[in-house]
Amino acid sequence: MKKSKKNKPFLFLGFFALSITSIPLFTLASCGSTTNIVGIKVKSEPMISLDESKETKISMATTQKLFDGINDNNFKNLTATWKTNDLNGDKTMLLTANEGFVFNESLKSIESLPFTIAPIPSQKILTREIVLANLEPGGAWDVLLDGNLTKEHLKGYTEIGIGAFKDIQDIRPGHIFTVDIPNTVTKIAKEAFANELLLFPNDIRFVTFEANSTLEIIDEFAFSKNHNLKNIIFPASLKIIGDRAFQGCNRLVSSFMPGSQLESIGKLAFQTNDKLALLILPNTLKTIGQNAFLGCVGLEEIFIPLSVTTLGARPFLNTWLAPIVKISIPSIFQTRDDKLGLLEEHWALIQWI
Helix, strand or coil, X not given: CCCCCCCCCEECCCCCCCCCCCCCEEEEEECCEEXXXXXXXXXXXXXXXXXXXXXXXXXXXXXXXXXXXXXXXCCCCEEEEEEECCCCCCEEEEEEECCCCCCECCECCCCCEEEECCCCCCCCEECHHHHHHHHCCCCCCCHHHHCEECHHHHCCCCEECXXXXXXXXXXXXXXXXXXXXXXXXXXXXXXXXXXXXXXXXXXXXXXXXXXXXXXXXXXCCCCCCCCCCCXXXXXXXXXXXXXXXXXXXXXXXXXXXXXXXXXEECCCCCCCCCCCCEEECCCCCCEECCCCCCCCCCCCEEECCCCCCEECCXXXXXXXXXXXXXXXXXXXXXXXXXXXXXXXXXXXXXXXX
């Protein structure tokens, strides 16, 4: 292996990820000496998707998905970029060490590690165009006639796209009463099931999630103004509930699965959810947006965990008529001038934790 012009150490991994069946040999050339490094085995199948449009920081958890037999001292602080071969179209992921790269005791830093991996399947997004095509007369779906959007209709999709089912009854008369989200879906995008119609509104009543759900994001306005939506149990995998995601769902009762990984609730996310009585938030939650529970007049019990460090302005504004009997809130918010939008009598009920 030739030296680079500046004699910088480098490591070349010449293999295809899907074709490797044995432990490959890694050769390091630097300053006239050669060191063979053995013991890293490529997994038989790539297990990670990377955004090809930009650099991606590679974490320890990520490299463990790509390689067997590595530890904290093998790969650290790497950046991944993609390059396409102009001749044959093959894609190469270039891993570049940023700082503190350690491969073994003799190697303290490295310039780059180019290698080729098998193509990774792109995400499959259910767009509004696909939905409308399927709902045309003679289309593949008869969903609005039988009233159920099942996991079979959505099977294989990783994202329900922007506005996919927004105001769908304005396109074709009928009703969607239930929505069953398959475990392939990781994101429900902006306005995916939003309703803006007054004359022929959406009639979604129940949203369920298949076992072993991988859903992480319910984006802004995703289910906004679905006035007949009654019940959702959020899967444990969910991390983000976007701004106004369930705004105006005034019949909705929602709760979280045990082991919830929720991190963020956006502003006005549950505005005027009148039927929400028990607000018991998971202890992974970090951020609650401004007016998140504005006008939730059915609240009886509120529990905000110690994990919350950011609490937007007046999250409980206009809950004055709520029959609140118990409130637990982290003591770091005890000096808030806005008193979280609560009445004086409700503020006096707070148990600071």
